[in-house]
Amino acid sequence: xxAYRALLRLYPLSFRAEYGEEMAAIFARRLRDTAAPAAxxxxxxxxxxxxxxxxxxxxxxxxRQDLRYTVRALSRAKGFAVTAIAMVALGVxxxxxxxxxxxxxxxxxxxxxxxxxxxxLWQSVRDYSRLELSPANYRDWTQAATSFQQVxxxxxxxxxxxxxxxxxxxxxxxxxxxxxxxxxxxPSLGRAFxxxxxxxxxxxxxxxxxxxxxxxxxxxxxxxxxxxxxxxRPHTVIGVMGPNFSFxxxxxxxWVPLAFDEGAYSDRTNTYLRAVARLRPQASVAGAxxxxxxxxxRFARQFKxxxxxxxxxxxxxxxxxxxxxxxxxxxxxxxxxxxxIACANLANLLLSRGLSRRQELAVRAAMxxxxxxxxRQLATESLVLGAIGGGLxxxxxxxTVPLIARLVPATMPTAATPAIDLRVxxxxxxxxxxxxxxxxxxxxxxxxxxxxxxxxxxxxxxVGGRHWLRGALVIGEVVASxxxxxxxxxxxRALWTIQATDPGFRPADVVTMRTTLPWPKYASMAxxxxxxxxxxxxxxxxxxxxxxxxxxxxxxxxxxxxxxxEVEGQPVEPRDQPAVSLRFVTPGFFExxxxxxxxxxDVRDADTLTAQPVAIVSDSFAQRTWPGQDPLGRRITVAFxxxxxVGVAGSVRVRxxxxxxxxxxxxxxxxxxxxWMPFYAPQDLVVRTSAPLxxxxxxxxxxxxxxxxxxxxxxxxxxxxxxxAETAPRAVQVRVLAGFAIVAFxxxxxGIHGVLxxxxxQRTAEIGVRIALGAPRRHIIAMVMRxxxxxxxxxxxxxxxxxxxxxxxxxxxxxxxTPGDLPTFAAATATIVVMACAGTLLPTLRAVRVDPVTxxxxx
Amino acid sequence: xxxxxxxxxxxxxxxxxxxxxxxxxxxxxxYAIMREVxxxxxxxxxxxxxxxxxxxxxxxxxxxxxxxxxxxxxxxDDERRRYYRMTPFGREVAxxxxxxxxxxxxxxxxxxxxxxxx
Numbered sequence: 001x002x003a004y005r006a007l008l009r010l011y012p013l014s015f016r017a018e019y020g021e022e023m024a025a026i027f028a029r030r031l032r033d034t035a036a037p038a039a040x041x042x043x044x045x046x047x048x049x050x051x052x053x054x055x056x057x058x059x060x061x062x063x064r065q066d067l068r069y070t071v072r073a074l075s076r077a078k079g080f081a082v083t084a085i086a087m088v089a090l091g092v093x094x095x096x097x098x099x100x101x102x103x104x105x106x107x108x109x110x111x112x113x114x115x116x117x118x119x120x121l122w123q124s125v126r127d128y129s130r131l132e133l134s135p136a137n138y139r140d141w142t143q144a145a146t147s148f149q150q151v152x153x154x155x156x157x158x159x160x161x162x163x164x165x166x167x168x169x170x171x172x173x174x175x176x177x178x179x180x181x182x183x184x185x186x187p188s189l190g191r192a193f194x195x196x197x198x199x200x201x202x203x204x205x206x207x208x209x210x211x212x213x214x215x216x217x218x219x220x221x222x223x224x225x226x227x228x229x230x231x232x233r234p235h236t237v238i239g240v241m242g243p244n245f246s247f248x249x250x251x252x253x254x255w256v257p258l259a260f261d262e263g264a265y266s267d268r269t270n271t272y273l274r275a276v277a278r279l280r281p282q283a284s285v286a287g288a289x290x291x292x293x294x295x296x297x298r299f300a301r302q303f304k305x306x307x308x309x310x311x312x313x314x315x316x317x318x319x320x321x322x323x324x325x326x327x328x329x330x331x332x333x334x335x336x337x338x339x340x341i342a343c344a345n346l347a348n349l350l351l352s353r354g355l356s357r358r359q360e361l362a363v364r365a366a367m368x369x370x371x372x373x374x375x376r377q378l379a380t381e382s383l384v385l386g387a388i389g390g391g392l393x394x395x396x397x398x399x400t401v402p403l404i405a406r407l408v409p410a411t412m413p414t415a416a417t418p419a420i421d422l423r424v425x426x427x428x429x430x431x432x433x434x435x436x437x438x439x440x441x442x443x444x445x446x447x448x449x450x451x452x453x454x455x456x457x458x459x460x461x462x463v464g465g466r467h468w469l470r471g472a473l474v475i476g477e478v479v480a481s482x483x484x485x486x487x488x489x490x491x492x493r494a495l496w497t498i499q500a501t502d503p504g505f506r507p508a509d510v511v512t513m514r515t516t517l518p519w520p521k522y523a524s525m526a527x528x529x530x531x532x533x534x535x536x537x538x539x540x541x542x543x544x545x546x547x548x549x550x551x552x553x554x555x556x557x558x559x560x561x562x563x564x565x566e567v568e569g570q571p572v573e574p575r576d577q578p579a580v581s582l583r584f585v586t587p588g589f590f591e592x593x594x595x596x597x598x599x600x601x602d603v604r605d606a607d608t609l610t611a612q613p614v615a616i617v618s619d620s621f622a623q624r625t626w627p628g629q630d631p632l633g634r635r636i637t638v639a640f641x642x643x644x645x646v647g648v649a650g651s652v653r654v655r656x657x658x659x660x661x662x663x664x665x666x667x668x669x670x671x672x673x674x675x676w677m678p679f680y681a682p683q684d685l686v687v688r689t690s691a692p693l694x695x696x697x698x699x700x701x702x703x704x705x706x707x708x709x710x711x712x713x714x715x716x717x718x719x720x721x722x723x724x725a726e727t728a729p730r731a732v733q734v735r736v737l738a739g740f741a742i743v744a745f746x747x748x749x750x751g752i753h754g755v756l757x758x759x760x761x762q763r764t765a766e767i768g769v770r771i772a773l774g775a776p777r778r779h780i781i782a783m784v785m786r787x788x789x790x791x792x793x794x795x796x797x798x799x800x801x802x803x804x805x806x807x808x809x810x811x812x813x814x815x816x817x818t819p820g821d822l823p824t825f826a827a828a829t830a831t832i833v834v835m836a837c838a839g840t841l842l843p844t845l846r847a848v849r850v851d852p853v854t855x856x857x858x859x
Numbered sequence: 860x861x862x863x864x865x866x867x868x869x870x871x872x873x874x875x876x877x878x879x880x881x882x883x884x885x886x887x888x889x890y891a892i893m894r895e896v897x898x899x900x901x902x903x904x905x906x907x908x909x910x911x912x913x914x915x916x917x918x919x920x921x922x923x924x925x926x927x928x929x930x931x932x933x934x935x936d937d938e939r940r941r942y943y944r945m946t947p948f949g950r951e952v953a954x955x956x957x958x959x960x961x962x963x964x965x966x967x968x969x970x971x972x973x974x975x976x977x
Contacts, residue, residue, distance in 0.1 A: 054909025
């Protein structure tokens with residue numbers, strides 16, 4: 001019998017209380033009537049099955065009933081329903097959208113098998129913890145290391161593809177044959193590189209990305225085995241990677257083998273390799289770090305040009321910039337604040353509703369509905385509100401995700417973008433249910449008691465001690481919105497500061513494009529000079545063009561290209577020589593980009609190999625190297641030659657608006673020997689023009705095509721786009737945060753208004769008496785205002801303290817703004833006070849308009 | 860209770876209809892209803908306790924039956940038991956359902972589906 005009673009527990013409590021005894025009696029009787037063990041067994045099985053099925057049916061009956069009741073109750077309280085649904089929708093939308101991005105950037109593993117065992121390997125010197133490796137160090141370090149199962153190296157290699165329509169510039173990566181096995185990825189079509197294919201002199205091969213395979217080769221499976229011409233050399237296509245694979249960045253288009261000839265190992269300062277390693281199953285990152293530290297030390301002592309070079313080992317995931325991390329985390333925290341505010345409002349709303357429904361609930365309790373049925377009914381109501389709100393929130397999130405997906409750094413090695421997938425959906429559903437239940441049931445647990453029959457007699461006028469809870473909820477809301485306002489304000493000021501930073505050039509009215517001259521076709525300097533001269537001459541003749549010039553790499557597009565400079569008369573150890581950002585330029589470059597020449601002259605067509613080698617240095621270089629002296633005529637040795645300074649240009653923010661840059665040194669494009677420094681050959685064309693983009697670009701394209709029909713053109717962009725891209729992630733973040741802050745602000749205002757309106761309605765009689773007794777209206781106003789502003793005052797100290805803490809945590813994002821920035825804090829506080837006054841306004845007016853006669857009669 | 864309301868409940872779930880038939884002539888308690896239904900259907904319909912009381916609960920809400928306070932002769936009574944009685948509305952609904960089924964049967968007889976026909 002005990003087993004049967006346990007089975008009965010499957011029924012809802014109300015049903016069990018009503019019929020449990022009867023059912024138990026019937027079962028006892030049937031048990032008595034059945035003696036044979038086999039018959040008893042079959043009775044048990046039958047009863048168990050029947051109980052299960054009918055218990056489920058009873059539960060569904062109740063659910064149907066509750067849903068019907070809920071629809072009736074909510075359609076009677078439309079305002080309440082709409083407000084509650086909107087709160088849930090906003091909270092869920094903000095958190096789901098941010099979670100989709102946070103999960104994508106920070107939580108989920110990179111899309112490689114056992115991605116947690118993948119680490120990146122870097123060289124480090126004094127100020128730089130992540131420098132590329134030299135081939136020699138790569139070879140020696142990885143041979144000596146025991147922590148790694150496999151290691152692969154790679155370096156950028158943009159490649160020109162001809163023979164598929166117009167010549168195309170593709171973001172390529174040269175990889176060792178060991179790279180794909182290290183990542184444990186295989187092509188979806190064909191095969192990856194084999195061990196011999198990355199040896200010098202091997203037949204050139206290429207693996208395509210899914211994107212290039214689809215866009216350039218029309219997803220033709222017959223492409224495998226075909227020869228395509230890359231940088232003037234035929235390469236055999238051996239494989240196509242899967243659609244989700246992209247390495248090392250989300251832009252990767254194709255992969256070619258990376259070969260080292262003997263010469264590559266001779267110079268340990270020639271650093272250009274990036275390396276990724278897979279840890280052995282037992283090895284830890286810390287262990288690998290320690291081992292690589294020892295190995296790097298050994299080789300640093302052994303080779304003079306490796307002096308003080310250490311090793312850095314990071315997990316591949318940690319290599320993502322700290323800034324992206326901080327931004328995504330700040331956004332998550334802000335979304336969570338918003339959810340808390342929405343929840344507090346929801347709880348307040350339900351508390352008020354719970355109070356106004358006390359009579360209704362008490363009536364139902366008196367009519368025999370058990371506490372369980374009431375709680376169940378209210379839970380159904382909350383879940384219905386939650387489900388509608390959550391559903392809307394998820395839709396809203398799906399619309400928002402692509403907007404904030406721009407916070408995903410382009411350096412993420414995946415072709416995927418964040419989206420609302422099953423995982424995010426699950427998060428949203430859990431969030432919704434927790435929100436709905438926690439805040440739907442909290443008031444119920446106190447108000448839904450069956451014993452609360454007293455409410456029948458008293459009506460809803462007895463307020464009791466729940467007032468402090470409502471006050472506390474509002475204080476919480478104000479704290480959260482104050483924190484959001486301060487953080488948004490600080491980040492906005494940081495954004496403005498950065499946007500106001502002088503880049504050192506005038507980006508307006510400048511169009512840029514890249515024509516990387518392929519080698520060996522353009523290994524001859526004269527051939528390149530001829531190309532530049534012909535292109536520039538014709539481009540300058542285009543109507544609307546005021547000047548044009550070429551440079552190795554545009555500022556902000558390429559931040560590296562750093563060389564050591566030996567200054568005549570200032571002998572120092574090689575490692576203490578000033579490092580500069582080195583560029584080759586054609587005449588007209590400075591004028592085109594709008595970099596002022598402060599002294600001396602521009603480079604000239606006459607600055608050839610036969611003329612005196614010259615250089616133009618930046619203000620910053622001149623001031624640092626020859627403080628207070630005339631830099632013109634001084635001599636420096638850089639790029640294999642001693643050169644005379646003939647001009648001083650304004651300093652440029654090569655490394656972007658947020659970081660300090662090395663001083664710059666510019667060399668004439670013709671003063672370099674044939675075949676030297678191919679990497680530095682000018683490739684970025686800069687055109688200053690008043691004509692619109694869609695007129696100038698076709699004209700320039702036609703000119704380049706006429707000069708060399710096989711020359712591809714890539715990255716056509718106005719210079720302003722390049723500068724804006726600097727601040728784009730920040731701008732997106734600030735916009736999203738501002739959106740959150742505005743919503744939070746409104747919600748908090750609604751919260752204050754709700755609490756005060758309720759308080760006033762509760763005190764109507766008291767206010768009536770006061771007015772009747774002759775209290776001046778301003779006393780009444782002061783009384784209500786005091787209550788509202790009191791809540792805000794209580795929130796200010798903790799709010800400001802938490803905001804300051806949040807600002808400290810975000811310090812890495814606060815460029816040019818201190819975490820305790822007084823104007824921001826003052827503005828946020830003032831905004832909150834204004835909000836409080838606004839929220840207090842309506843209830844105050846209502847209090848003042850109280851008619852003493854009706855108010856007192858209502859007691 | 861009006862005829863319209865009775866019509867709104869049709870067609871009745873078979874279990875409900877059988878319970879009403881079992882209560883047509885006398886008030887019965889749960890176990891007696893179960894036995895009566897089984898007997899009348901020659902064992903074809905055996906109600907489980909859960910199904911029975913779920914139906915009873917709904918029928919009480921619909922006003923088809925009521926719990927009675929008058930008990931049959933004391934020697935048969937088990938005072939722990941609850942007895943159920945068909946209401947006039949229940950009787951009306953049962954009649955309406957019977958009429959509906961008769962109508963259906965008439966249709967069947969006129970068709971080739973009738974038992975005995977080819």
